[in-house]
Amino acid sequence: MITGLYETHIQVSSLENSIKFYTEILGLKLAHKDDTRPIAFLWIGEGKEFMLGLWEQKENLQPRHFAFSSSKEDILNYSADFLKKKDLKPYNFLKDGKDEPMVFAWMPALAIYFNDPDGNQLEFISILEGEGKPELGVLSYEEWMKIH
Incomplete structure (x- = not known):
């Protein structure tokens, strides 16, 4: 039934800064930025293999x-x-x-x-x-x- 891990999500203090870090520094590709809430999804690898979700969290960052x-x-x-x-x-x-x-x-x-x-x-x-x-x-x- 389970063949791998497709996505994971993390909390970030600044969505814009984190999008820049993960795309410009590490080379991930922006898949989607939600305009209704502070979240973005990034592709890891080619062909939509894996995804990283970034959730902006201003307090109690974990x-x-x-x-x-x-x-x-x-x-x-x-x-x-x-x-x-x-x-x-x-x-x-x-x-x-x-x-x-x-x-x-x-x-x-x-x-x-x-x-x-x-x-x-x-x-x-x-x-x-x-x-x-x-x-x-x-x-x-x-x-x-x-x-x-």
Whole structure:
């Protein structure tokens, strides 16, 4: 019955600023802006594959987390530079001051994090080949490759 996650919604403090961030900085496409209420929908990917809803919330903003699918190569070779060029601060899951992607061994998946202007925690993630190894926790990609 369920074949994937089609859309998610987040709260933002300024709809206009968030539309600009997600379209101009991250490259999503505006699908629809509702003129009767402060909400906009953005396409993620090609062919209307996925959608992000932005809801303007002036008080009691509740930041959320979600992840964008990415290729392993893009995360390893371009993500940190891409984010820095956009004046965004990449960080790893451990928040140890390093901006290199980490591997969640239980999945396994490679990921790097950054925040939007409202503090929503965003992530680029790529599922890696092979079986998960939960006992390894979270480790660097280099450490993961030594094991594989």
